[in-house]
Amino acid sequence: MIRKELKDFPDDFLWGASTSAYQVEGAWDEDGKGLSVMDVGNHPEDVTDFKVASDHYHNYKKDVALMAEMGFKTYRFSIAWTRIIPEGTGEINQKGIEFYSNLIDELLKYDIEPLVTMYHFDLPLALQKKGGWENRETVDAFVNYAEVLFDEFGDRVQYWLTINEQNMMILHGDALGLLEGDPDNVKKGLYQSNHHMLVAQSMVFDLCHKKLESAKIGPAPNISTVYPASSKPEDVLAANNYSSIRNWLYLDAAVFGRYNATAWSFMEEKGIIPEIKDGDMEILKAGKPDFIAFNYYTSASVEGDFKDEKKESNYEGDQQVVDNEKGLYRRHQNEHLEKTEFGWEIDPIGFRTTLREIYSRYNLPLIVTENGLGAYDKLEENDKINDNYRIDYLKKHIKQAQLAITDGVELFGYCPWSAIDLVSTHQGINKRYGFIYVNRDEFDLKDMRRIKKKSFHWYKDVIESNGKHL
Ligand code: BGP
Numbered sequence: 001m002i003r004k005e006l007k008d009f010p011d012d013f014l015w016g017a018s019t020s021a022y023q024v025e026g027a028w029d030e031d032g033k034g035l036s037v038m039d040v041g042n043h044p045e046d047v048t049d050f051k052v053a054s055d056h057y058h059n060y061k062k063d064v065a066l067m068a069e070m071g072f073k074t075y076r077f078s079i080a081w082t083r084i085i086p087e088g089t090g091e092i093n094q095k096g097i098e099f100y101s102n103l104i105d106e107l108l109k110y111d112i113e114p115l116v117t118m119y120h121f122d123l124p125l126a127l128q129k130k131g132g133w134e135n136r137e138t139v140d141a142f143v144n145y146a147e148v149l150f151d152e153f154g155d156r157v158q159y160w161l162t163i164n165e166q167n168m169m170i171l172h173g174d175a176l177g178l179l180e181g182d183p184d185n186v187k188k189g190l191y192q193s194n195h196h197m198l199v200a201q202s203m204v205f206d207l208c209h210k211k212l213e214s215a216k217i218g219p220a221p222n223i224s225t226v227y228p229a230s231s232k233p234e235d236v237l238a239a240n241n242y243s244s245i246r247n248w249l250y251l252d253a254a255v256f257g258r259y260n261a262t263a264w265s266f267m268e269e270k271g272i273i274p275e276i277k278d279g280d281m282e283i284l285k286a287g288k289p290d291f292i293a294f295n296y297y298t299s300a301s302v303e304g305d306f307k308d309e310k311k312e313s314n315y316e317g318d319q320q321v322v323d324n325e326k327g328l329y330r331r332h333q334n335e336h337l338e339k340t341e342f343g344w345e346i347d348p349i350g351f352r353t354t355l356r357e358i359y360s361r362y363n364l365p366l367i368v369t370e371n372g373l374g375a376y377d378k379l380e381e382n383d384k385i386n387d388n389y390r391i392d393y394l395k396k397h398i399k400q401a402q403l404a405i406t407d408g409v410e411l412f413g414y415c416p417w418s419a420i421d422l423v424s425t426h427q428g429i430n431k432r433y434g435f436i437y438v439n440r441d442e443f444d445l446k447d448m449r450r451i452k453k454k455s456f457h458w459y460k461d462v463i464e465s466n467g468k469h470l
Pocket residue numbers: 020023164165168222295319370374417423424425426427431
């Protein structure tokens with residue numbers, strides 16, 4: 001095989017890392033913050049809730065200083081809607097504005113570009129009580145909230161992300177603590193919610209461009225390449241089905257302003273077509289993203305053979321495990337991939353393929369807003385955390401990102417999950433992802449001190465060398 005000469009990461013490449021408000025901040029009811037669905041969600045009892053999390057709210061200066069020490073060019077964080085507008089609509093909470101304003105200033109002090117997610121799973125509870133995203137009024141509430149963010153922070157924030165992992169909220173809402181009961185019974189409402197989110201997102205793209213001359217905005221779904229279990233045509237078709245329903249439904253709407261035909265026919269077949277109001281499709285067409293942000297942890301594999309009915313129910317309540325859709329696709333165990341301690345398959349080459357697939361389909365600049373490995377890190381003597389497995393995972397993925405750049409993909413940033421340890425969506429604080437260790441356990445808050453992991457020093461060197469030292 002001919003070995004390609006690798007292209008360098010661009011000089012202004014945005015190296016950084018990510019977090020989300022409810023998973024890292026804590027201070028769940030302080031300074032006028034309203035309740036979000038995450039504060040009251042159906043959370044597993046054997047792991048911590050999100051009330052204190054990593055207490056970033058009170059430690060943001062310390063945390064940002066550590067990010068600066070690593071050399072971050074960007075920091076992707078989310079704003080808690082309920083800190084800004086506690087009830088989702090209506091009154092604005094100045095203390096919430098102040099917190100994010102200070103955080104942004106702190107980042108800019110170190111020349112770290114803020115990359116802001118407007119909404120990362122934590123819908124205001126007040127809106128949920130009125131039907132959440134199923135209620136059309138939530139569209140206006142989101143647009144109004146976005147306008148407040150643009151007015152308050154638009155002078156300092158250049159990069160905006162609308163909705164984190166809309167596709168995972170629709171496909172795996174129960175794993176994320178968003179839904180109760182049998183997901184099948186709520187599907188119709190979900191796809192109505194999905195439509196409203198798509199409309200709201202497009203309106204916000206448009207609003208951003210109207211209000212802020214040089215700002216850039218994009219969606220942030222979780223995108224993974226989908227492998228067929230074999231070259232059997234049924235399997236290939238199943239992979240195509242799953243990719244349309246999992247990936248392209250979301251990005252086709254965000255970028256092309258239309259529904260993906262395969263996903264539409266799936267909704268038709270299931271009787272879950274959303275109500276589309278006059279003018280909605282025009283709204284979808286009008287709002288355009290400037291780039292695509294996406295999260296990638298692993299690839300997916302499916303098969304299309306449904307003869308063995310016994311294998312039908314496999315649902316594991318995890319956002320990275322395929323939930324079978326009878327007659328369309330069924331999860332396949334990819335025997336070529338190793339797994340993390342938490343059962344997520346590790347697939348760096350799949351990352352390169354995913355980057356290529358997205359870029360060739362949409363031709364927009366890409367930024368990776370999550371990628372990483374959750375593990376039970378061990379705090380050893382003298383405050384050492386030897387997270388070699390994390391370094392190995394990230395190294396392999398960065399290598400593949402560079403190969404994708406060499407393939408011609410326009411990639412302008414990489415933000416692994418997560419900058420600092422935080423509470424996982426449903427598996428607690430001990431499923432750790434950070435470069436910075438937070439000294440607490442599920443139910444013992446200890447001293448919450450920050451400790452640099454081995455990966456901290458490694459990533460610092462990666463950034464310093466612009467990806468040359470891996
Ligand atoms: C994504 C979410 C994040 C994050 C990550 C890791 O789906 O956007 O919020 O938590 O997955 O998942 P987990 O926390 O379940 O390990």
